[in-house]
Amino acid sequence: MAAPAIHYRVECADRKAHLFAVTLTIDQPAALQRVTLPVWIPGSYLVREFSKNLQNLRAVQGRRKLEAAQLDKCSWQIECTPGKPLVLRYEVCAYDNSVRTAWLNADRGFFNGTSLCLQVEGQLDGPHAIEVLAPPTSADGARWSCATALKPTKVDRHGFGSYIADSYDELADSPVEMGAFWSAEFEACGVPHRFVIAGATASFDGERLIADTRAICEEQMRFWHGDKVGKRNGPKPPHDRYVFMLNAVDDGYGGLEHRHSTVLICTRRDLPQIGARKQTDGYVTLLGLISHEYFHTWNVKRLRPAEFARYDYARENYTQLLWLFEGFTSYYDDLLLRRAGRIDDATYLKLVNKTINQVQQTPGRLVQSVAEASFDAWIKYYRQDEQTPNTTVSYYTKGALVAMCFDLTLRAEGKGSLDDVMRLLWKTSEGGPIDEADFAAALEAIAGRSFAREIAAWVHSTDELPLSDLLRVHGVAALDDPAQRAQELGLRVAETGGSVQVKVVLRGGAAEQAGFSANDEWIGIELPAAKGRPAQGWRLARLDDLALYLGPLKKATALVARDRRLLRLALTLPSGVTTWRLFAQDPAKLAKWLSRP
Known part of the structure; x- marks a missing residue:
């Protein structure tokens, strides 16, 4: 590997103020050197505008101060002397305690390269060096350590020091954890x-x-x-x-x-x-x-959508294949827990049961295909609101069920399994980019027939998946259990402090028919007078109390508060709303599916 021409120095400048200080040295800058900070991080499909946290950008060559002219929301340009090292210094406010950005306080430090490390235009593919400095010992005497998957070049026993990345992509893909x-x-x-x-x-x-x-x-x-x-x-x-x-x-x-x-x-x-x-x-x-x-x-970091062959960090990177890469991963995560002996059959079926009910209780599955949901991740899945369950479906959960349908179909036909398809994709793509046609070809190679009809129905349409029939073939039966009260009414609520707050009103449900709206507070119910009973009103602290107050009655008046107005809504409780409960009807058949080949 050539000697790095790009050097970053990261310091915990002020842990109380949550500030990292970064020094970027460009050994061989261009005459008009442009630098940019990513707007998103691969794997999390939302433009997060990381540059909003960057401040006090300064540029020098030797003793000469230069202007860092801002070109847009995340790009700067410096006019400088080519061939003479250019040094940029700036600070990053790190106050996002998530996996996606950066965090720094008295107890812990963490960052992704996409949040701290400016890209040097024209030099992204060469090696990048980064030095992470140890902060002073805390007042409580705790000594920090540093952990990262980057290759060390010169580090102390606590992990602080210099590391190297083959390219900016590797640097951006190598988070750093610091602390005791x-x-x-x-x-x-x-x-x-x-x-x-x-x-x-x-x-x-x-x-x-x-x-x-x-x-x-x-x-x-x-x-x-x-x-x-x-x-x-x-x-x-x-x-x-x-x-x-x-x-x-x-x-x-x-x-x-x-x-x-x-x-x-x-x-x-x-x-x-x-x-x-x-x-x-x-x-x-x-x-x-x-x-x-x-x-x-394997599945997304190496075997990945063709659209992700090279990331563009400045804008959205669209693909219709997240159902395959996130959904199939969601299928295998629990299945491989079972094969590894970390959970038993009953626990695995419970997890599958939960996924099925989540999808079935999402009206958006009838509105948007899982391929469309993949493409719209940037504006729907990662920007959820009160209408999200009514307008889209999760490519994680439905994608997992699509994977299960492919797997169980292949097994039922005695033509291998989805395991074989995934391994064939890995082999033929050499662990690299693929498209939907590659997946279809691998399915056909394993099954000996085309799966075009299934792909069209399961991936590109809103048709219901043939889950019940496929599960039954593999020894799993589904019983219809009475739905919980919120599911029965078509609501998602929060019950806190003796109050029922409506978060989501599901399309086509009894609550929507009654006129409920997201952000309503459901205060209580009123019952008309009946033989032997006067008119009654009851304060509602939780949905399960409806059974206590209504008894066999199916109609009541719901009293809700909306924008400080009190409203009375005519509510009719539906009948026959059920959810699935899976159980092993034929353990021997189930074992063939769940055990390692």
Whole structure:
């Protein structure tokens, strides 16, 4: 690798003010050197305008101060002497405690390159060096460490120092975690892995988390490369190192994938606890998140939409294939938990059941196809409002069900499985960009027939998926259970402090027919006088109280507050609203689906 001509120096300038200081040195600038800051980060499809956090940009060559003329919202141009190092200094306010941007306070530092590192136009493909400086020791005496998947060139025992990236793309794809975090290292199929956690409590069971994570990683490497992966003369995975970075907070959930690492966020209660005998639902959710982001190491970071062959960081990058890359990953995350022995059949069916009911309770599935939802991620999925469930469908959840339909259809026809299709795509694309035609060709190669009809119906239309029939063939039956009250009424609500706040009114439901609106406060119900009973009014603290007050009655007047006005809405409770409950009808058939081939 050539010597880097681009150098970044990152300092924790003021932890109380949440300010990083960055010094960018360009050894060989152009006469009119342009620099830009990305407006989005790959994997999170929303223009986030990271430049809003950049301030005090200054430029010098030697002792000469230069003007950094702003060209647009995220670009600057400096007129300078070519061949003489150009130095830019600026600050970044880091106050987004998520996986997508940057954060700095007295306890923790974190950043993605897309938030801190200006792009140097004309020099994006060459090596980039970055030096991360250790902050002064905190008043409480806690010594910080630094973790990143970047290749170190000269670092101290705490991880602070100099790193190198092959290109700006690699720099942008390599987040950095700093703080007095918990850390552990392990190997999976011969590949070194590290897990760091900020915010872990004293009750946290690190041994269990590492054992479970190792099992997930090894299961996924075997999925893609076979049982001999990592063994002598066996196939090698595409990554030679990997870092999990987890931020444990009071309330939060999410993840963002990278080529050699992932950033996760969960609640502290979701971490495994020392001495706990039972696996909590929260911990299962965390394992599913770990599995999901690790699967992206192959599916989206390497095997990816053709439109993502080269990212354009200055604008939206559109694709109709997020159902395949996010949806299929959402199918395999829990399935591979089952194959790795981290959950049992009942837990897996419970997770599938939840996904099915989520999709069925989204009226937008009848409005927008999953391919259209992928394309509209920039304006719909990542900009959700009160009408989102009525206008779009999640390419995560419906995409997972589409994947399941392809998998179960292939298995039912005795023509392999979706596993074979994914491995064939990896082989034929050499772990690179693909389009929908490539996916269709791989399906046909495995099945021996065209899947054009299924792709048209399941991906490009709003037709219902044949879930019940396919599940029954594989030993799983679905019972119709009475819906919960909010689902029955077509509502999504928040019940806090003895108040029922309407968040979403679902299209076609009883609440919409009555005239409910998002942001209403449902105060109570009124019942007319009847034989042996006077007219009554009841304050409503939670939806489940309706059964207590209404009894067998199906009609009532709902009293709601809207924009400080009191309204009376005629509400008729529907009958026959149900949700699915899956159960294993034929465990032997189910085992053939869920077990590793």
